[in-house]
Amino acid sequence: MSISSPFIERPIATTLLTIAVTVAGGLAYFQLPVSPLPQIDYPTIAVNATLPGASPELRRPLGIATVGGLIMSQMLTLFTTPVIYFYLDGLRKRSIQPQTAFKRRPGVLVPGGIAESAD
Numbered sequence: 001m002s003i004s005s006p007f008i009e010r011p012i013a014t015t016l017l018t019i020a021v022t023v024a025g026g027l028a029y030f031q032l033p034v035s036p037l038p039q040i041d042y043p044t045i046a047v048n049a050t051l052p053g054a055s056p057e058l059r060r061p062l063g064i065a066t067v068g069g070l071i072m073s074q075m076l077t078l079f080t081t082p083v084i085y086f087y088l089d090g091l092r093k094r095s096i097q098p099q100t101a102f103k104r105r106p107g108v109l110v111p112g113g114i115a116e117s118a119d
Helices: 005-009 011-029 056-104
Strands: 108-110 114-116
């Protein structure tokens, strides 16, 4: 006997249990506290590179790599991602446009060049 066999044998009870859990979750959702001014912890990076006898000139490449990675990450997140979303939205609108234009025009050309009236 598997763990799912009672649920398979009693589909009505399973449906009622699912509905009860969903309703209880929906009611509990509205009981969650919401703070008007939430506490936000901003991400920080601390890099510590110690080497006996190392001068700041030797740690400079590590700092450049870290700052460069942060700048590249910000560019990808704040610039490239929205551009991709705008591009995909434009493709979606262009793919929908011919379908809606075809439905709205009263007299359209059917394949073969025969004009169809909107009777």
